[in-house]
Amino acid sequence: MKDIIDLNAEIEKIAKPEIEFHEKFQNISFYGLWVNEISYTYFEDWEDRIKTKINNIADLDSPSKVKFIKVFQQDVLQKYNDLSKVDYDSLEILKTIPRVIFMTNSYVEPPKSKGSEIYYSGDFDDGFEEILQKMAEVYKVETFDYYDGEHSPDSQKDILEDEILCKLNLEEEHLESLYSYTYLSLTLESTRELLGRITKYLDYLVNLINKLENFEEDKLKLDDVFAVDPTDIKLEFKINKLAVAMFYRNLHDLGLIHVDNKNQKTPYTNLKKYINEANIYYLDNNKVNRVKNINKEFSKILNDKYKEYEKQELNLLDLLITNFQQRKAELLNN
Structure with missing residues (x-):
């Protein structure tokens, strides 16, 4: 039973993550991690952890566990279906998600670096372009073109920041907050993609069980959820x-x-x-x-x-x- 409770808790963490905006640092934490400091391996490790828990439960010789996997798959599909409808490029939606912390607890470790402190390194995997493109999408800067052929990547960053600050009528001191919502958008998209991969993994597992049992398919299928996904x-x-x-x-x-x-x-x-x-x-x-x-x-x-x-x-x-x-x-x- 403990394995089942732990697995269900992992999915709930994806569907309803613990997110806080810390006024003192003008930054957002995601389960205690600052959004600008989350590594790309974080979600890979999370996915492996969930799949391991699924494998530990999926005992085909146990009717109760087989039934749980089927019910669990439907619950995960529904959660993914719900998350697929959320626009994480909308600043209005992003601002409704974090719980605002005005007085930061003294035990909270401050960010190691500022979200705005990103620079072009020439490395394909440095994420510089992805962050600027996402920032332009979140703050609806339609004129932003990373490949305009006129400006260097670091100049593009300065131009984009100035345009957003001017558009929102904000001073430079608000820059960290602007970046934090950009990183939040990327983090939530990665979380949704993680849940999408878990749904596919569960779909494979349930299809295998159905082949063994000639199980009648449920009304909600993976194709129903991914039908609206152009990718x-x-x-x-x-x-x-x-x-x-x-x-x-x-x-x-x-x-x-x-x-x-x-x-x-x-x-x-x-x-x-x-x-x-x-x-x-x-x-x-x-x-x-x-x-x-x-x-x-x-x-x-x-x-x-x-x-x-x-x-x-x-x-x-x-x-x-x-x-x-x-x-x-x-x-x-x-």
């Missing part, structure tokens, strides 16, 4: 990443596709966001990679140096025209 479907282009940007830009400019850009300052803002978040892949030197940071490619084809890439777009258009002409000929012949 759960893979689209693979047989062209490079720049050509993908050119392809979507042409569809957009020709009016063949429409992306709602209401309240956006540029016509491609939501299109780029859709491409980045969709499960789209491209071909590069016979290797298939997922499309990320398509903003860089859009900057290439939208800036003053576009002449350098016109030939590549012409090659793409020739490829499309040739294939469509062949298809048209087939239809006419039939």
Whole structure:
């Protein structure tokens, strides 16, 4: 029984995390850890811990434990379904989550570093770009383009900070608070992704049990929950990443596709966001990679140096025209 209680407690911790905003430090804690100091391995270790508890309980020779796993799976699916509907890019929602601590307990360890103290290192895994992109999303700075080709990464940071402070009419002393909600958004998204991986793991386990028992499926299935997740479907282009940007830009400019850009300052803002978040892949030197940071490619084809890439777009258009002409000929012949 203790294992079952512990496992259930772990899921409750994901669904309703203990989050506090400490006024003294202008920072947010997540189960006692400052959000800007949580390492990427934190959620991997948490996932391994939960899976170990599931494996310890999943005794197929015990009818009561098998029943618990089925009931538990439905509960986890429901919790993931609920979390999937929360917009962690909304500052209004983020501000309702932490419990505000005005008088910090003397036993609380202060942050080792400030959330604003991030600098570009050139390392792919330093998280610098991810933090700035998320900050722009949370504070709705639609004009922010990390790959504008004009400014260095550290300059981009200064520009973004100034624009947010000006937009919110705040002084620089509030910068730590602004960063703390950015990190909170990233932390909560990682927590939701963790629960998503647990739901898939449980789905595999329950499907195995169902095969053994010929169990009748429950009304709520994994597909129901992930049906609204655009990243759960893979689209693979047989062209490079720049050509993908050119392809979507042409569809957009020709009016063949429409992306709602209401309240956006540029016509491609939501299109780029859709491409980045969709499960789209491209071909590069016979290797298939997922499309990320398509903003860089859009900057290439939208800036003053576009002449350098016109030939590549012409090659793409020739490829499309040739294939469509062949298809048209087939239809006419039939």
